[in-house]
Amino acid sequence: MxxxxxxxxxxxxxxxxxxxxxxxxxxxxxxxxxxxxxxxxxxxxxxxxxxxSKDNLIREALQDWYMEIVQETRQYLQDDTKSFQDKVAFTIFNKKAYLQKLSISKLEKLIWQDSEMKTFVEKIYQDHSLPLMMDLIEQGRKEGAIHYSFPSSLIIFYLNIFMEKAEDLTAYAQTYDNEEAFIEDMMQLFFYGIAGKR
CATH class of the missing domain: 1.10.10.60 (Homeodomain-like)
Structure with a gap:
């Protein structure tokens, strides 16, 4: 260049x-x-x-921002030194820094009001996010962290429940004395439910 x-x-x-x-x-x-x-x-x-135009500018800025998230996520999830549990924690909580820029509600509004952005996000999900999630699930099965009888679609649904609440989780984390304790408790809930690890 x-x-x-x-x-x-x-x-x-x-x-x-x-x-x-x-x-x-x-x-x-x-x-x-x-x-x-x-x-x-x-x-x-x-x-x-x-x-x-302003609309083109906003769209391009958001697309770059999305790709930044995808690249960071891919880099972490393809790291063979990270455990399944580490990767799940990252997947759920890595939005925190991004949420300081844009709230989930505002982001969703921006996406669903713009057909080009909606198409872009759906393509990113199919081409990047979904394959990464399938690889993560496969790792979880190999490590014995996912029960063999659960279909992949159910695991993705379960992960999405947590990821869609990233904004609320970020706000709730402020009620804890430290972030690490919050993440530890959330991971206990994620993997073992309210009964906790026995």
Whole structure:
């Protein structure tokens, strides 16, 4: 990549980062190009030249953000030194840092109101998330952490119950003295239910 392209990509990234930052406190429809201009310290012309419209910019910023999550998750879940339990804990709780940027409710609203984003997220799930989950389940079976009689679809459903509550779990974690104790208790609930490990 030559110097011009590097500068162009750097500017585009700054604009996308600024857009994500604004999305933490504002609704997408409330964000004006002028707000992005101020946050990113670029001109309106620069934004339109690179993205064409505010909607395209928001969409591209969110897609990059999603891919960042996917890459981080893939890297962790494909690490052969991590146990099934470690990977489950990561899968459930790794959203914490991302939730500091966008709440689950706001993210869902952004996705389901935009047909292109909905298609993108569904493709990410089919092409990336689902294969990773199937590999994780296979590891759990090999380690004896998943009962042989449970179908994979039920395990995914069970995992999704916890992952969909990531925002609530993050808020509830604040009631604990320390995060590690909270994660330990949640993992006990996940693997052994309310009876706990005997």
């Amino acid at each position: 030559n110097g011009f392209k590097k500068r162009t990509e750097k500017i585009k990234q700054r604009i996308k980062d600024a857009t994500l930052e604004l999305l933490t406190t504002m609704e997408p429809r409330a964000i004006r190009i002028a707000d992005i201009v101020e946050q990113a310290n670029v001109s309106q012309v620069t934004i339109y030249n690179h993205f064409g």
